[in-house]
Amino acid sequence: MRDLIIKGHLGIGPKASGEALVATDNFSARYDLDRIKGIFSRPAHKLFKQGYVGKVLVLNIAKGGVATAWMLHEMASRGMAPAALLLNFANPIIAQGAAFGQVPLIDRFDGDITTMIKTGDQVEVNPATGDVIVTQS
Amino acid sequence: MNLNDTEKAMLAGEMGKARQRAIIQQIQVGDFFDAVDFVPVAQAHIMADTESLGESGVCFLENLANEAEVDNQVCIPTITDPRGADFNTYKQINHDPAYVALEKRADQAFRALGVLMTDTCINYQTVIPPVRGEHLAMGDTGVVIYSNSVFGARTNYEGGPSAVAAALTGRTPRYGFHLDENRHGTRLFQVKEQPKDWSQWGALGGFIGREMGSYYEVPVIEGIDVTPSSDDLKHFGAAMASFGSTALFHMVAITPEAPTVEAVFEGTPPAPHVITAEDVDAFFATYAMDDDALDVVVFAAPQLSLYELERLAKLLKGQTIHSDVALLIATNPENKRAAERMGLDDMITGSGAILMEGVCFYQMHARELGEANDWTRLMTNSAKLVNIISGYGYEPVLSDMERCVQSAIAGRIVR
Numbered sequence: 001m002r003d004l005i006i007k008g009h010l011g012i013g014p015k016a017s018g019e020a021l022v023a024t025d026n027f028s029a030r031y032d033l034d035r036i037k038g039i040f041s042r043p044a045h046k047l048f049k050q051g052y053v054g055k056v057l058v059l060n061i062a063k064g065g066v067a068t069a070w071m072l073h074e075m076a077s078r079g080m081a082p083a084a085l086l087l088n089f090a091n092p093i094i095a096q097g098a099a100f101g102q103v104p105l106i107d108r109f110d111g112d113i114t115t116m117i118k119t120g121d122q123v124e125v126n127p128a129t130g131d132v133i134v135t136q137s
Numbered sequence: 138m139n140l141n142d143t144e145k146a147m148l149a150g151e152m153g154k155a156r157q158r159a160i161i162q163q164i165q166v167g168d169f170f171d172a173v174d175f176v177p178v179a180q181a182h183i184m185a186d187t188e189s190l191g192e193s194g195v196c197f198l199e200n201l202a203n204e205a206e207v208d209n210q211v212c213i214p215t216i217t218d219p220r221g222a223d224f225n226t227y228k229q230i231n232h233d234p235a236y237v238a239l240e241k242r243a244d245q246a247f248r249a250l251g252v253l254m255t256d257t258c259i260n261y262q263t264v265i266p267p268v269r270g271e272h273l274a275m276g277d278t279g280v281v282i283y284s285n286s287v288f289g290a291r292t293n294y295e296g297g298p299s300a301v302a303a304a305l306t307g308r309t310p311r312y313g314f315h316l317d318e319n320r321h322g323t324r325l326f327q328v329k330e331q332p333k334d335w336s337q338w339g340a341l342g343g344f345i346g347r348e349m350g351s352y353y354e355v356p357v358i359e360g361i362d363v364t365p366s367s368d369d370l371k372h373f374g375a376a377m378a379s380f381g382s383t384a385l386f387h388m389v390a391i392t393p394e395a396p397t398v399e400a401v402f403e404g405t406p407p408a409p410h411v412i413t414a415e416d417v418d419a420f421f422a423t424y425a426m427d428d429d430a431l432d433v434v435v436f437a438a439p440q441l442s443l444y445e446l447e448r449l450a451k452l453l454k455g456q457t458i459h460s461d462v463a464l465l466i467a468t469n470p471e472n473k474r475a476a477e478r479m480g481l482d483d484m485i486t487g488s489g490a491i492l493m494e495g496v497c498f499y500q501m502h503a504r505e506l507g508e509a510n511d512w513t514r515l516m517t518n519s520a521k522l523v524n525i526i527s528g529y530g531y532e533p534v535l536s537d538m539e540r541c542v543q544s545a546i547a548g549r550i551v552r
Contacts, residue, residue: 012165026382030189031528034504042528061351063382065278065525067500069296070189077193091352091382092166092313096299099165 004134006116008086011106011127012098018083020121020134021055023047024114026063027087027094029071038080056123057082060114062091069093073101084125086113086132106130138167138310139174147306153208155201159302166299167310176272176311178292180214181304182260183252184276185297186500187221187239194297195243201301202249209250211304216255216264217247218277219440219467219497226493230465231509236502252304256495257469258439261288262367264471269393272315274303278384279375279439279521285385287370289393291315294352294384313352314384320394322357322387322401324348327409330417331363335372335445336537338365339520340420342373344412346381354381357401359389359409368442375439376520424523424535429549431534432512434541437467437498438522445538446476446492450484452542458489459548463510466492490545498522503529516541516550 023046034041038053062068072094075081084104085094098105104125109116109132117123122135140148148164150157167175187195201209222232222240247254255264258277267273267290274295275281284290293313295303303309313319326345332338345356356377365373365388377383387395395401436449446468458464466485468476473494476482485492499522507513507530515531517523518541523533534550543551 010168012169030499031525033528041530044527061382063380065379066184066276066294066296067186067189069298070185070191070194073197073298074189074191074193077191089351089353090169092170092294092299093296093382095166095169096162096296099162099169100296100298105169 002136004136006109006113006132006134008106008130008132009108010130011104012095013102013104013127015126016056016084016104017122017124018054018056020058020117020119020123021047021050021052022058022114022117022119024060026061027057027059027085028063028065029068029075030065035071035075035080052082053080054083056084056086056125058086058113058117061087061089062094066093069097069100072097072103076101076103086117086125088113106132138164138172144175153205155204155209156305159305162298163302163306163310167312170310170312172310172312174311175308176315177308178213178272178274178303180216181211181274181295181300182216182218182276182280183297183300183304184218185243185247186219187236187243188500188502189297190243192239195239195246198243198246202246211251212307213304215252215304216260217252218256218258219500220244220256220495221501223493223496226491229491230463230506233502233505233509255469258497259371259442259469262442263469274300274309276300278378279371281384282374282378282386283371285314286374286387286392319353320385321355321403322406323354324356325398325407325409326356326358327411328358328360329411330414331361332369334537335368336518336520336535337417338369339372339376339518340417340535341412342376343380343520343524344416344420346377346379346383348410349381349383352382352384354383355385355387356383357387357389357395357398359398361388361391365391368445371439372520376524379521379524421535424533426514426532426534426550430514431462431516431544431548431550432514433463433465433510434545435465435498435515435517435522436519436538436541437465438519438525440497441466441468441472443472443475446472446481446485448538449542450481452539453488453490454484456488456546458545461548462545463512464490464545465498466490467497468492468494470494499525499529503531507531516544
């Protein structure tokens, strides 16, 4: 077991930690999630049927519509949000939702974040510095 | 971010707590995107259907509405995107009254803030069109891409809480598509087959959107030798934005910032990605089914224009929708009133179709509606809707408006 420090752009939200759930797919709260059950519900998504609550979600880019800005706050209010979001590229909606819901978010890493972290890794996220510390499983 | 005196006063709380919270949130987003300062915006457009808001979002709005009026009023013209329930037709579609009650609370809270309840994602067709160079805070991806691309206005995606913040502060962080350097083309697409109807315009937009790698990619489309209508570009842009998280496209010799291919790229244009008729056919094939079962036909996403309603009215006049199938249509309150005045409403609803106002199908608890009505197989001419709705448990089929209507009448998918 060893720790790996990955550097991203300065993020949004408080420090967080959790187990990583990783895919090379993209992310939209409205298009991809059953937010009541806390699972990915879009059949074409690589994380279909997998639970995301409390996980550090590691995905490629933010896609889709604007609803995610409200939905992160709504999911957090019910304790059904991911612990943090790590993306190669966020879009404004994810950033606005992270600011409103205080859900930790970092993007723009040194490399492809979906290949630097594996599902099951323990991850610490510090948006104030853009640092991600990975304890590899 | 550099702040002027007004912004510093907002941040210090001298203009009330609501504006202080709003600008703190905006500065976090501005810092995230390396914005240097703020830019004043002329309008805000708020996406806040109750499915997205949930109880927590409605409480947020109610708390804001309960603050002193001097603190909580929007300071620029502020309008709304489609809502989560139609107060007139909800019983016809077994919409849960609990959601309707939540929607009424959100509606009242917005009115208390001075928001104009336009409930529309086609404000550029029905409220007021943007002007080239105008900075805006638009809250629907279809509205953003149309405002940026077709009018040459300047807006990022402003999600609901962000558009509320812009409405309270009258400004937004200057990043993304507010800046000249982000409005150049980054990819070139050459179209070989002219789209012939709205579903094909949507499919072409969806195909290009699917190719986009990030919010900052700007596709340039050449080879369109027909002049598209506003509705054509509406379906094209809405699908591209939905599939791609794309906020700006240029169509050579058609949209205002793209007089030529050379003018829209910085430096030499890249080699074009050629889109053939087979590519568009393959896109449709993604949303085809082996059997002809059908539960619901939906015309929405974006809301229908008066001309789309007229086309539907002509197709539905004197017809009867099959008893096993529902046909739903979403438009905004202005077009609904116009359709009533012009007799289109009777032609549509006389067939058994349901004409909803101020809503859009995917923004009104579509999963619960599907469960309440046993709807799984859904047919539409909206490429945007087929992209969204599979995540809600539906099996979407994409076809043109005529086949969708024929199918609703036949009670099965007509190919």
